[in-house]
Amino acid sequence: MGFVNDVVPISVTGRSPELDELLVLVARGDETAFERLYDRLIASVFGLIRRVVRDRAQAEEVAQEVMVEVWRTAARFDPARGGAMSWVMTVAHRRAVDRVRSAQASSDRENRVAQMGGEVAYDHVAETVTTRLEGERVRRCLDGLTELQRQAVTMAYYGGYSYPEVAGLLKVPLGTVKTRMRDGLVRLRDCMGVER
Amino acid sequence: MNDEIHTLSGAYALNALPFRELGEFEGHLSRCETCSIEVRGLRETAARLGAAVAEAPPRALKSRVMAQIAEVRQEPPQIEEEEPPPAEVVVPLRRGKGRWALALAAVSAAAAVSIGVIAVNEIRSRDASIEETQSLLAAPDAVVRKVEMVGGGSATVVASESHGKVMFTSELPALDPSKTYQLWTIGGERIRPAGLVDGGGIRTATVELPAGTDHFGVTVEPAGGSEQPTTEPVMLAKVT
Numbered sequence: 078m079g080f081v082n083d084v085v086p087i088s089v090t091g092r093s094p095e096l097d098e099l100l101v102l103v104a105r106g107d108e109t110a111f112e113r114l115y116d117r118l119i120a121s122v123f124g125l126i127r128r129v130v131r132d133r134a135q136a137e138e139v140a141q142e143v144m145v146e147v148w149r150t151a152a153r154f155d156p157a158r159g160g161a162m163s164w165v166m167t168v169a170h171r172r173a174v175d176r177v178r179s180a181q182a183s184s185d186r187e188n189r190v191a192q193m194g195g196e197v198a199y200d201h202v203a204e205t206v207t208t209r210l211e212g213e214r215v216r217r218c219l220d221g222l223t224e225l226q227r228q229a230v231t232m233a234y235y236g237g238y239s240y241p242e243v244a245g246l247l248k249v250p251l252g253t254v255k256t257r258m259r260d261g262l263v264r265l266r267d268c269m270g271v272e273r
Numbered sequence: 274m275n276d277e278i279h280t281l282s283g284a285y286a287l288n289a290l291p292f293r294e295l296g297e298f299e300g301h302l303s304r305c306e307t308c309s310i311e312v313r314g315l316r317e318t319a320a321r322l323g324a325a326v327a328e329a330p331p332r333a334l335k336s337r338v339m340a341q342i343a344e345v346r347q348e349p350p351q352i353e354e355e356e357p358p359p360a361e362v363v364v365p366l367r368r369g370k371g372r373w374a375l376a377l378a379a380v381s382a383a384a385a386v387s388i389g390v391i392a393v394n395e396i397r398s399r400d401a402s403i404e405e406t407q408s409l410l411a412a413p414d415a416v417v418r419k420v421e422m423v424g425g426g427s428a429t430v431v432a433s434e435s436h437g438k439v440m441f442t443s444e445l446p447a448l449d450p451s452k453t454y455q456l457w458t459i460g461g462e463r464i465r466p467a468g469l470v471d472g473g474g475i476r477t478a479t480v481e482l483p484a485g486t487d488h489f490g491v492t493v494e495p496a497g498g499s500e501q502p503t504t505e506p507v508m509l510a511k512v513t
Contacts, residue, residue, distance in 0.1 A: 104347070104350065111342060119329075119330060119334070120327035120330070121323055121324040122323075123327075123329070123330035123334075124326040125326060127326075128323075137334055140330055141334060141337055141341070145342055145345055148347065149345050149348055150348050152347065152348050152349060152350040158309075159313045159317065160317060162317075163313075166320035166323045167288075167316055167320070170319070171288055212324075215321055215325035230283075230322075233287035234287050235326070237288075239290065239291050240287075240290065241291060256280055256283075257283075258283035258284045258287055259280055259283030260283070262318050265318050265321075265322070266317070271314050271318050
């Protein structure tokens, strides 16, 4: 395949104090710590971006921007307010979403919306998720949601759609989508055992 | 807690809020500790959805990133805590805000001449605590601006990043009851509502200064306020 799978998969079931420490070191300019952080997180970062952006070359560009932003803004990370994994993945998701929502994407995006619909987005995701050992639990938790909760959450997160777009695609009221996104995430959180 | 806005926490954690509601929700988050805690847990949850679709990138990406960071200067540590994961959500100014963008540019250009140190007496007013005002003015990084109000009069703005506060004082003409003055903090292209003030006398308001704020503005809005400015600013000051 030409790509090297030498990254360590990280557990999806718990916060890693080690990652937090690495990110704190990165904030002090420690390039070795950055390299270790990169090795630990890049597969998750790249996988998420690719899921949202789709195009492989663009996903690489965005992943590069994200990791450089992590380096540049690491001082803003505060372990008291969440884990390093979550912090980095939030940066990655925002960048990916910015990319698909940017002006150049607007016309492509309409086509994409027209072609895709909610089910395709989910099936595609589901397929990827099931192939990964560390995704088993996530998959099981996704299965525990109602259909609408699952679609609302996965279309927003993996599809990069805003909640009004999700409402339009699923033809349900805005208020319903907002509520399903929250209820769905809350249920996932409890299912995954995320510390509160 | 406002239930309606609180239900946005899921969409927020999924980065699924449109621009207008993003500013509103972040304003709400800064005042709602339980909401911040909920958002944190939902973000951790979303991150795991991301990890579940992990995929190895080409090895060459790493050398590109490592080469690039060697040339990128890091931001210094923040003095004050700010909202979790800093979000450079780059959203272009929407149509209708063009005048704001122009006004911002004009203010930036005029900033050099509008800087002035104002005596404490001049900005003291019945609404503001004198201690708060003095402490703000004494901050080593206090920025003091005296600026003209559209329609006459002047306003004084004192901002301190280390205190995380900005104080505004001015004699504000009375408004029709269907209207209100609304304060805004502006960081880059993000405009956040910072509170409502009525008119009819000298008014002083001290509000939160979110990290990254570069301007402070006042508009006249329909009573109850707006999510984003709907009119041109009657006052705009650079606070960096």
